[in-house]
Structures are given as C-alpha cells and as structure tokens.
Amino acid sequence: MSIKTFSIALAIALAVALASGLAGAGLAGTASDTDRAAPPAAVAPMTNLPGKQSLISSYYKAKVYDEGHYKVGEIKDMLFDQKGTITAVLLSVGGFLGTGEKDVAVPLDSIKVSQRNGKSWLSVHVTKEALRDAPAYVYDFRTAQWQPKAG
Numbered sequence: 001m002s003i004k005t006f007s008i009a010l011a012i013a014l015a016v017a018l019a020s021g022l023a024g025a026g027l028a029g030t031a032s033d034t035d036r037a038a039p040p041a042a043v044a045p046m047t048n049l050p051g052k053q054s055l056i057s058s059y060y061k062a063k064v065y066d067e068g069h070y071k072v073g074e075i076k077d078m079l080f081d082q083k084g085t086i087t088a089v090l091l092s093v094g095g096f097l098g099t100g101e102k103d104v105a106v107p108l109d110s111i112k113v114s115q116r117n118g119k120s121w122l123s124v125h126v127t128k129e130a131l132r133d134a135p136a137y138v139y140d141f142r143t144a145q146w147q148p149k150a151g
Contacts, residue, residue, distance in 0.1 A: 054113075064091055064111065064122045072124065072131060076103050077139070079146065090146060091124075093131045102136040102149070 059075050066072045073093035081087050088105040095101030106124060114121050136149040 058120070059122070062122055064124050066128070067123060067125055069123075070128075072126065072128060073104075075122070077146070078108070079105075090137060091131070093134075103138065103146075104131055104134040105137060105146075 056078070059078070062075050063071050064073050064075060073091040075089060076092045077090040078086050079088040079090070086108045089108050089111060090103050090105055092101050092103050106126065110124050110126070112123050112125075114123065137146045138149045139145075140147045
C-alpha cells in the first residue's frame with residue numbers, strides 16, 4: 001500500500017471515528033466528567049389523574065370572546081418557558097374568511113374561562129381596537145419560533 005493510499009485510509013478512518021463519537025485509541029481525547037450531562041432522574045408513572053382537568057387540546061382553535069360576547073378571535077398557539085409555564089397565548093384576530101387576519105399575543109391570565117349554557121366560554125378583557133393596534137407575530141418554520149412580523 002502506498003503512503004498516499006495509507007494517508008487517505010487513515011483520514012477516512014479518523015473522520016468516521018470522530019463522526020460516530022468514538023475516541024479510538026485516544027485520538028479524539030475524552031470528555032471530562034464535568035463535560036457530561038447528568039442523566040435525567042427517573043420518573044414514576046402516575047397511578048391517578050388530578051380530579052379537575054383542563055385539556056390543552058380543548059383550547060387549541062377555541063373561540064375567544066370579548067366581555068360583550070362578541071367573538072374577537074381564536075387561540076392559535078401557546079408559548080411555554082423552560083419551566084413549562086404558559087407565558088403567552090397567540091390569538092388569531094381580525095379578518096373575514098381568512099383575509100386580513102393577524103396573530104397577536106396576550107398573557108394567559110388575561111383569558112378567563114367561565115361557564116355559559118353548560119359550556120366553557122373563553123373571554124378576554126380587550127377591545128377590538130387594542131387587538132387591531134397590537135403588534136403582529138408570525139411563525140417561523142425554520143426556527144420553530146414565533147417572531148415579530150416585519151413591517
């Protein structure tokens with residue numbers, strides 16, 4: 001085997017070893033214990049569910065009304081922080097038959113759930129003017145994040 005062939009084979013072997021995470025005879029070095037993430041703690045499955053339940057799926061695309069019982073929009077999405085707390089609710093507002101709609105953010109605690117005629121009713125204390133003037137957000141599929149809508 002020539003030196004050139006041997007060098008190419010060695011380079012390929014090193015690349016494969018590094019790509020697959022193998023240290024291979026100490027060539028790639030080893031990570032210290034502080035560089036490694038601790039394994040997650042084991043979680044025991046629940047044997048019972050909480051008595052009063054709200055399903056996130058019941059809120060997705062749910063209609064939201066103002067205090068005058070007029071529809072102002074529908075829930076489009078909810079944002080969670082690192083701790084799992086809902087930090088914002090995206091409402092699709094305005095428009096008619098899909099035209100002129102925009103997505104705005106409101107805090108979760110601004111949406112109230114009440115019972116009306118035996119059904120859950122979502123309302124928000126906000127005017128149509130405030131929703132119309134609120135900044136719009138768009139979902140960026142590349143980053144999987146909501147972003148302020150450009151100009």
